[in-house]
Amino acid sequence: DAGVIQSPRHEVTEMGQEVTLRCKPISGHNSLFWYRQTMMRGLELLIYFNNNVPIDDSGMPEDRFSAKMPNASFSTLKIQPSEPRDSAVYFCASTRGAGGTGELFFGEGSRLTVL
Amino acid sequence: RKEVEQDPGPFNVPEGATVAFNCTYSNSASQSFFWYRQDCRKEPKLLMSVYSSGNEDGRFTAQLNRASQYISLLIRDSKLSDSATYLCAVNGDSNYQLIWGAGTKLIIKP
Numbered sequence: 001d002a003g004v005i006q007s008p009r010h011e012v013t014e015m016g017q018e019v020t021l022r023c024k025p026i027s028g029h030n031s032l033f034w035y036r037q038t039m040m041r042g043l044e045l046l047i048y049f050n051n052n053v054p055i056d057d058s059g060m061p062e063d064r065f066s067a068k069m070p071n072a073s074f075s076t077l078k079i080q081p082s083e084p085r086d087s088a089v090y091f092c093a094s095t096r097g098a099g100g101t102g103e104l105f106f107g108e109g110s111r112l113t114v115l
Numbered sequence: 116r117k118e119v120e121q122d123p124g125p126f127n128v129p130e131g132a133t134v135a136f137n138c139t140y141s142n143s144a145s146q147s148f149f150w151y152r153q154d155c156r157k158e159p160k161l162l163m164s165v166y167s168s169g170n171e172d173g174r175f176t177a178q179l180n181r182a183s184q185y186i187s188l189l190i191r192d193s194k195l196s197d198s199a200t201y202l203c204a205v206n207g208d209s210n211y212q213l214i215w216g217a218g219t220k221l222i223i224k225p
Contacts, residue, residue, distance in 0.1 A: 106158035
C-alpha cells in the first residue's frame with residue numbers, strides 16, 4: 001500500500017511568496033497531522049484533522065498559515081506570505097483513530113527554504 | 116522544564132557495543148509511550164511502542180519507569196545501520212496529542 005504522499009519534496013521560494021504544501025494520507029486513516037521540524041524547535045504540531053474537520057490548530061504560528069482538508073484523501077498547508085523563519089521541513093502524518101495511542105505514519109516531508 | 120526531554124547526544128558508540136538512552140516526561144498521567152527512529156533527512160518511523168511491562172524486539176528493548184517518569188531504549192550488538200536520531204513521544208492531555216522529545220543522535224562507528 002502507498003504511504004503518506006507529500007508534495008513538493010523541496011521548495012525554494014522568496015520571501016513574500018505563497019507556498020502550498022500538499023498531502024495525501026493513507027487510505028482509511030481518519031486522522032491527519034501537519035508537523036513542522038527545525039533543528040531549534042524539533043517536531044511541532046501545527047494542526048490536527050479528524051474526519052476532515054480541523055480539531056486543533058493551536059500550533060499554527062500565525063494568520064499567515066492556513067490548512068484545509070476538503071476530503072479524506074487530500075490536505076493542504078498554505079503559507080502566505082512566506083518568511084525566512086518559515087524555512088523548515090513540513091511533515092504530514094496520518095493514522096487510524098485519534099493518534100495519541102497508535103502509530104503515526106509520516107510522509108517524506110516537504111523541505112521549504114524561504115530566501 | 117520541557118514536557119519531554121532527551122539527551123541530544125551525539126552518542127558515539129563502537130559497532131557491537133550496547134547503548135542505552137532515556138527520555139523523561141513531566142505528565143504523570145501519560146499512558147502511551149513510543150520510540151521513533153529518524154534517519155538523516157528522512158521522516159520519523161515507529162521503532163517500538165513502550166508498554167508497562169516493557170517491550171523487546173530483537174536487539175531493541177524499551178522500558179517504562181513510571182515512578183521516575185522516564186522511558187528507556189536499549190540497543191544490543193549495535194550495527195552501523197542503527198545510526199540515526201531516536202525520538203521519544205508521549206501522549207499529551209488529549210487523545211490525539213503526542214509530545215515529542217528533541218531526539219538523541221546515535222552514531223555507530225566501525
